[in-house]
Amino acid sequence: MGVYVYTSDMRASEKAYLTLLEEIQSGALPSGAVLAEASQAERLGVSRTPLREALRRLVADGLAVQQSPRVTVVAGLDADDIRSLFEIRRALEETAARLAAQRGDRGAFTALAAEFSHVDLDGDEGRDAYYALIARLDAEVDASHGNDYLTSALRPVRTHLVRVRRMARDKPERLAASASEHLQIARALASGDAELAAHATHVHLHNALTGILDSLQQQRTLDSEGTP
Incomplete structure (x- = not known):
């Protein structure tokens, strides 16, 4: 060595x-x-x-x-960049969820599901704790699927995703929906249902992308209205 x-x-x-x-x-x-x-x-x-x-x-x-x-x-980050990011993210994360449900420790995912059912999204501290919980779920999925190539492919995607997630921090309704979606993902993983886990992941990513693109459009509208 x-x-x-x-x-x-x-x-x-x-x-x-x-x-x-x-x-x-x-x-x-x-x-x-x-x-x-x-x-x-x-x-x-x-x-x-x-x-x-x-x-x-x-x-x-x-x-x-x-x-x-x-x-x-x-680097810039526009709507096309975000769509491209979610295209690769969807392929990778749905595969990761499917494999993790088949191979993972159901008890670990059951414990994570319990935490998602009691998240507190009030204030920056609660939101930071929520994103830390998501990171722990990601880590458990990575450890469960056991595919180092898949983990390596996801790493840069998640690095960019941190920038994108800022766009949802000030939308309480989207954060609450996201927490519910993550709860469903964790429960599907805990049940060992590979297709349900992949589907729950798909639903979450679809809703996340829609919410982020809506936020971008709203910001563009505000910017244009503010232009003399």
Whole structure:
């Protein structure tokens, strides 16, 4: 087994990458924001070498775009991007749910279903806890289906999905529906019914995409109405 030695630059690069990733996913760094090397390195307290490595990782993730050798910006995210994301997400997550229902620990999914039946969506703290619960369900599905290739394919999709989910945070009715849909997914997984689990996942993804696209349309309407 090889021994990996982590240098200070590698640690600094990881710190810069994780910070920028969180800021892009949270919207603190919006689409089109310029990630200037000098200012970002100073702000994050790292040198330019690890900062460049962090930016390269974000470009590889599809979260940033290299517009020129010296200009990197946060990647855009429009309706077509979101539709494309959900096309691949639907194929992967329905397959993952089907396999997890066949192979997984029903007791673990039963426990998760119980938590989904009592989620509290009031305030940022409750919503953050809800998204953390979704992440735990995803992790249990990944552990259950046991297909490393499927897990690897889902990882970048879920990275982008964090940005997309922001669009639902301020829509209480959609969050409540989402919690109910996740409850049905968890119950289907707990029952070991592969087709029901895949169908429940399909329904959730369809409703999620519809809600997100509606939010985008409403925002475009507001923006156009606000234009002199």
